[in-house]
Amino acid sequence: MSHTLRFLSGFFACWLVVGCQPLYKAERNYEVYEKDTGFFQPLLNDEAGASKIVLEDQSYPIELQLYKDGRFHYYLKRLGDGWGTWSYKKGYLHLYAERKLFVMNFEIHGIQQDGDALSLEFSDRFGPKFLRLQKSFR
Numbered sequence: 392m393s394h395t396l397r398f399l400s401g402f403f404a405c406w407l408v409v410g411c412q413p414l415y416k417a418e419r420n421y422e423v424y425e426k427d428t429g430f431f432q433p434l435l436n437d438e439a440g441a442s443k444i445v446l447e448d449q450s451y452p453i454e455l456q457l458y459k460d461g462r463f464h465y466y467l468k469r470l471g472d473g474w475g476t477w478s479y480k481k482g483y484l485h486l487y488a489e490r491k492l493f494v495m496n497f498e499i500h501g502i503q504q505d506g507d508a509l510s511l512e513f514s515d516r517f518g519p520k521f522l523r524l525q526k527s528f529r
Contacts, residue, residue, distance in 0.1 A: 417519040421510065423500040425482025430501055434509075434526070435459045443529045446499070448511065448522040455486070455497075455511070455524075463488075465495075499524070 436443050436458050446455040454466040457477055463486055466472040475488025475495065486497035498512045502523070509524040 417521070419510075419512075419521050421502045421521070421523075422504075423483070423502055423510065424504050426501040427482075428479050430507075431457075431479065431484055431499075433507075434499075445527050445529055446509065446511070446524045447527060448524055451520065451522055453511070453522070455499075457484070 434444055434446065434457050436456055438458065443456050446457070447453065452468045456464045458464075461476055461478065463475050463477045464472065465475065465486075465488060470490070473488055473490065475486055477484050477486045479485075480498075483501070484499040486495075486499065488495045496513060500510045500512065502508045502510045509526070511520075511522045511524050513520055
């Protein structure tokens with residue numbers, strides 16, 4: 392076997408091993424708890440235009456408004472705003488929105504066994520994000 396062929400074989404073997412590893416690893420710094428659909432009902436708005444329940448984290452910053460018809464509106468300071476859909480999964484809400492260049496997937500979890508604290512989980516170009524959401528009225 393020639394040196395070039397050995398080198399290329401070794402290079403591709405290393406590339407495959409490294410390429411199959413996840414780019415980012417991070418763990419939550421809190422526990423999540425499965426919640427039933429009733430837990431999330433107080434977070435839902437009736438219609439766009441009425442006073443709104445807003446879920447937000449100003450450290451990122453992001454704002455979300457969930458609507459009873461399964462849609463949600465988001466505002467991100469650097470990306471602007473848009474619309475997506477949400478659905479209840481086993482114990483949490485899954486939010487999905489498409490932008491021109493990428494797809495956004497968010498999860499909203501309850502993070503207190505008996506309380507109403509919430510987290511927002513997603514990944515951006517820098518890796519996984521775990522935000523604690525605040526609820527406000529506007």
